[in-house]
Amino acid sequence: MSLASRLICAGCDTALSPQEARPFCCPRKDAGDDVDHVLGIELDLEGDAFPEADDPDPFVVFRKLFHSYRFARRKGVEDAEFVARVREIDRALAETDGRSFRFTPLVRSRELESAAGIANVWIKDETGNVGGSHKARHLMGIALHLAFAQEAGRELSISSCGNAALGAALVAKATGRPLKAFVPPAADALVLARLEELGTRVVACERTPELPPGDPCTHRFRADVAGGALPFSVQGSDNALSLEGGRTLVWEMVSQFKESSMPLPDNVVIQVGGGALGSSFVQGFETALQLGAVERLPRFFFVQTEKLHPLERAWRRLTEDAYAAAGESPGKRSNAEHAAWWLEHREDEEVRRVWRGARRRRSRYMQPWKTAPKSLATGILDDETYDGFVLLDALIRTGGWPLLASEEGLSRSQELADVAGIPACATATAGLAGLLALDEATGFEDQGWAVLFTGERR
Numbered sequence: 001m002s003l004a005s006r007l008i009c010a011g012c013d014t015a016l017s018p019q020e021a022r023p024f025c026c027p028r029k030d031a032g033d034d035v036d037h038v039l040g041i042e043l044d045l046e047g048d049a050f051p052e053a054d055d056p057d058p059f060v061v062f063r064k065l066f067h068s069y070r071f072a073r074r075k076g077v078e079d080a081e082f083v084a085r086v087r088e089i090d091r092a093l094a095e096t097d098g099r100s101f102r103f104t105p106l107v108r109s110r111e112l113e114s115a116a117g118i119a120n121v122w123i124k125d126e127t128g129n130v131g132g133s134h135k136a137r138h139l140m141g142i143a144l145h146l147a148f149a150q151e152a153g154r155e156l157s158i159s160s161c162g163n164a165a166l167g168a169a170l171v172a173k174a175t176g177r178p179l180k181a182f183v184p185p186a187a188d189a190l191v192l193a194r195l196e197e198l199g200t201r202v203v204a205c206e207r208t209p210e211l212p213p214g215d216p217c218t219h220r221f222r223a224d225v226a227g228g229a230l231p232f233s234v235q236g237s238d239n240a241l242s243l244e245g246g247r248t249l250v251w252e253m254v255s256q257f258k259e260s261s262m263p264l265p266d267n268v269v270i271q272v273g274g275g276a277l278g279s280s281f282v283q284g285f286e287t288a289l290q291l292g293a294v295e296r297l298p299r300f301f302f303v304q305t306e307k308l309h310p311l312e313r314a315w316r317r318l319t320e321d322a323y324a325a326a327g328e329s330p331g332k333r334s335n336a337e338h339a340a341w342w343l344e345h346r347e348d349e350e351v352r353r354v355w356r357g358a359r360r361r362r363s364r365y366m367q368p369w370k371t372a373p374k375s376l377a378t379g380i381l382d383d384e385t386y387d388g389f390v391l392l393d394a395l396i397r398t399g400g401w402p403l404l405a406s407e408e409g410l411s412r413s414q415e416l417a418d419v420a421g422i423p424a425c426a427t428a429t430a431g432l433a434g435l436l437a438l439d440e441a442t443g444f445e446d447q448g449w450a451v452l453f454t455g456e457r458r
């Protein structure tokens with residue numbers, strides 16, 4: 001296999017040195033040029049095959065698809081040494097959390113399907129993962145890079161309201177690094193207590209009128225990083241390596257479907273806050289496609305709440321701009337019809353120019369949400385979809401569209417999780433709530449659905 005890998009900015013095409021110790025953000029991200037500077041991971045997959053699931057630990061099975069692995073190997077680290085480091089972190093996690101990284105269940109519940117009136121719904125259940133959610137995966141990806149890039153620094157910093165901070169605290173402790181967490185004052189008391197127990201320095205951040213628009217925790221976190229702390233973030237825009245670990249979720253699913261000889265569902269429905277989970281899914285599927293493990297990308301649907309939906313707003317505006325460029329009017333078409341229109345016209349010269357140029361007109365499409373509404377799905381109320389442009393691309397290329405979950409739908413999706421016997425919180429079942437909101441006749445029903453239950457109910 002090739003050990004080549006690098007990170008490259010999707011907004012301005014700047015490529016980082018493959019040996020960069022801090023390959024987290026585009027060096028031009030503060031240029032103020034309205035370009036969406038978000039790095040993507042590029043792997044040379046020439047001669048590679050999709051890994052066999054020959055170990056219970058996804059970070060061992062899929063290691064050769066990590067930039068961190070290739071980075072370490074290029075520095076002279078042996079394969080066995082990398083694996084030993086993964087196992088060492090895993091043991092430390094098991095000691096503190098009682099859980100370590102293992103393939104999480106992929107299940108189908110006939111009871112849920114019958115109660116929801118939707119057939120062929122596959123659930124990737126992350127409620128039993130380290131820290132009780134998928135977040136620790138993202139952080140393990142970063143931790144593995146730091147394990148072999150000592151020159152990067154030591155102190156870790158994160159902005160989060162709950163699950164991500166908990167995942168970060170566990171992985172930080174397992175790797176012996178100090179962590180600072182910037183959290184909203186109303187963060188879950190149980191989570192805060194656990195963070196203190198794990199030795200995390202917790203900083204509560206008020207939303208005050210003096211601060212610029214956007215999440216105050218994000219502002220404080222970014223200032224901390226500018227001061228030298230390492231971004232231990234689950235947002236791809238703050239640390240692109242958070243996607244490494246996130247992608248293991250897709251690869252696990254691909255392996256599990258392969259093993260059971262079941263076809264992968266054609267539709268994937270993912271809840272979106274900052275967008276890193278969705279972006280990990282898109283990029284993970286692209287890698288699986290390059291390796292021939294899947295035949296095509298699934299149709300993506302991204303779910304936000306009716307209360308706060310910056311990605312949906314961006315998609316709507318981009319869609320309007322595309323129609324205008326093509327000299328057409330959107331008229332009264334449904335979202336399904338808009339998505340079909342994109343599939344048909346995305347490569348038309350004028351439309352393509354709008355679509356491809358969107359990343360360089362960031363503020364036209366993506367702005368911080370002006371209010372801070374309440375919702376049952378507290379974990380996806382990010383002011384901005386930081387990784388949003390990857391998601392917009394995926395919608396346009398695969399024929400999906402954004403879905404909005406109502407509060408009733410979120411509540412119903414939790415009841416359905418109970419029917420399936422999975423104690424997931426409302427954020428965790430928001431993807432299913434989005435699927436419940438899909439009331440248009442799509443003709444996709446027979447092709448199956450994959451949803452994620454991302455975290456446990458506390």
Ligand SMILES: [Zn+2]
Nearest residue numbers: 009012026037
């Ligand atoms: Zn850039």
